[in-house]
Amino acid sequence: MRIKEFLITRYGPLGYKTKFVLGNFTLFVGKNESGKTLTIEALIKLLLGKNVKDFENIDRVEENPEGYVVLETEQGMEVKLPDKGTLIQVTGLSPTDCRNIFIIRNSDLSLDKEGAFYTEVTDRLMGLRSEEINKIKEKLREIGKITPTGIFRNVGEEKLKDRIEKGQRLIEEIDELHKRINEEGLEDSELEYVKTAEEIEKLKNELEELEEARKREIYEKAENALKEIYEYSERLKALEGFSEAEWQKWRDHERDIEQYHREKEGALEELQKTEEELQKHENRYAVLKEEFEILEGRKKKLEGNIKPELINYEKQRTEFRAWETKNSFWQPLAYASSILLAFSLLGLFFKYSSWMIFLTLVFLLSAVVSWAYSFQFWRKKGHLESLFEKIRLALAELELEGETLEEALAHIQRFEETYLQKNKDKEDMERQKERLENKIEQLRGRIENLEEKIRSVQNVIARIKENSGEETLEGYKKKIEEKKDLETKIKGAERELRSLLGGEAISYWEQAIEELSSYKDKALGRKYDEKEVDHLRRKRQQLEEKLETLEKQREDIKRVMTEIEKRAGEILRSEEYLYCHTLADLEKIKEELQKFIQENETRKNRVLTAIKIWEKIDREEKGKVATLFGEDSLVSKYFAVATEHRYRGVVYHQERGTVEVVREDGARLSPEKLSGGAYDQLYFAIRLALGKKLLASSGGFFILDDPFIKADPYRLKKQLQMVKEMAYKEGWQIIYFTAKGEVEEALREEKEKGEITYFKIEDFSHEEE
Helix, strand or coil: CEEEEEEEEEECCECECCCEECCCEEEEECCCCCCHHHHHHHHHHHHHCCCCCCCCCCCCCCCCCEEEEEEECCCCCEEEECCCCCHHHHHCCCHHHHHHHHEECCCCCCCCCHHHHHHHHHHHHHCCCHHHHHHHHHHHHHHHCECCCCCECCCCCCCHHHHHHHHHHHHHHHHHHHHHHHHHCHHHHHHHHHHHHHHHHHHHHHHHHHHHHHHHHHHHHHHHHHHHHHHHHHHHHCCCCCCHHHHHHHHHHHHHHHHHHHHHHHHHHHHHHHHHHHHHHHHHHHHHHHHHHHHHHHHHHHHHHHHHHHHHHHHHHHHHHHHHHHHHHHHHHHHHHHHHHHHHHHHHHHCCCHHHHHHHHHHHHHHHHHHHHHHHHHHHHHHHHHHHHHHHHHHHHCCCCCCCHHHHHHHHHHHHHHHHHHHHHHHHHHHHHHHHHHHHHHHHHHHHHHHHHHHHHHHHHHHHHHHHCCCCHHHHHHHHHHHHHHHHHHHHHHHHHHHHHCCCCHHHHHHHHHHHHHHCCCCCCCCCCHHHHHHHHHHHHHHHHHHHHHHHHHHHHHHHHHHHHHHHHHHHCCCCCCCCCCHHHHHHHHHHHHHHHHHHHHHHHHHHHHHHHHHHHHHHHHHHHHHHCECCCHHHHHHHHHCCCCEEEEEEECCCCEEEEEECCCCEECHHHCCHHHHHHHHHHHHHHHHHHHCCCCCCEEEEECCCCCCCHHHHHHHHHHHHHHHHCCCCEEEEEECCHHHHHHCHHHHHHCCCEEEEHHHHECCCC
């Protein structure tokens, strides 16, 4: 059986325009994400249909692939899938066979459920009876109602294991109950129970008579207390207008009136002193104000007339100092020029010459200019002195005169200081006057407020007197004390009623007394005694506790027997219901439980003995699985060739259900201890050997998805050589998918010679994965 061709028109994003026609060795090359993985998944689904549960992670695309696969039988017949069914139906192979032998996905060469798979293959190859033996053992366990571990099963509603364990515990409890009944003498407790009940009834009647005496006495006391409440309440009505609060208010207001009068007298005295102080202050202020007005008039003249003149004088005097410097030159020059002019005129008188005339003119010009400048100086000096005299006379009118400017300025400064001080004194006195006036106003307001308070509290006292009819505070106090005494007596009577009857309201007490009136003639010859009642109650309580203990014992035994009856019914589940009311019933249930347990234990032991016989037979059958392996087996041959005879063979470990490899030195290794490459070689050899045994007559195909991904370049070539021999020498069809360039390179020569069929997936896909 081989795959002749296939076409995948749609599978998720994957789709091919043309079909793939396969040879003995067909190589599919595709990069990652090129559609290689989806092509393999689609091909598997087209071959197996829904039988893909053994393949993990095969549902990346939820839809079923669209397309077909054409199989060619050994006789040359063609079968088109999925139209004609599935590979399982055509070949008789199981999905597990496909998963563990003929199809390698995702470079995973390991086997699923390895031990069970070897047994299944061996059964089919050698006609073993392992499955029949397992069914016989399962049927025996069903008969014995036990689990594979040899204990009673505990499934469904049967719950046999729980029922047997509960039965054993219940037998122990029945034995304990027998022992307790004998030790506690519970069989004779009925007579004692009746006697105790009669004594309790007698004590009950006696306590009822004492209770009637108690209620009669309560009635008498409560009736007297209620009468007192009526009497005191009537007297209290006349004192309703009197209250402690009103008395305290009256007393406090009289004290307040005295206090207000004292405060008013103090305020009046302080007001008089303040008014006298204000009068004196106003007199002093009038004198100061008159003095300040004089100073203020002088200041206005000084600021308005004199100070501008002083400023002008200061300015002109500063300018005059420059003239004084110049005059120190022109004044001597004028004298000298005048003297020289006189001498030149005298010389000209005696001797007239042009030279003398020239000198006379020069000295004349010099004298004229010098004396003109000196005259201007003396004119300015006279004006400055005249201006100062005017200022001095003006200051003399203000009593600030001075012989010099400095003296005048000193008088002005003292005047201004005096003015400022007087102004400050005036402002201080004005503030003091304002403070005194405010204080007088406050005192007058305070006096008015105190007078208002006095009138207010007097009105309150008058109202209290009018409402109460009492004119004195002492008389009001006596009425309050009388009222308090009545209220105390009423409260005492109410407390007694609450103590006797409970409740709070008069209506409640009236009703309660009415209800107790039926006891006023009861137990007249007997007095209620609390000690006697306590004695009788304690005695009754002791008897009731004893009765309760006896009742509890009776009920406990009854409850235990009822529980035993219920539990026995759940355990035995017999058609005849077993009651448990007597000791004989209890013994009967114990016998039935023992019989139930014994029957099941006997049946279990017989079944276990039979199962042991069949397990021995099963072990002998399973030992035949080892024939698939061993140093001379096909698996060992393939593995030795793949590993260049570094291992002698592959053997089967029956207890663990796994294989082991045997090294040249005889040591055995589990697959997990091999390198990644050796591990893949081992399981590829197992797949080749098992595949050849299953399809020895017809041959078949292998779908390989990069099975040697862990191999180094050298080992890869060796493994590919084995695959080529399977294809060309042993007649197996190889469908090899790879994304590794090393594989394509290793098969380059075969590809060029046309010995292999080659497809590059990207060239065929019209839509990438």
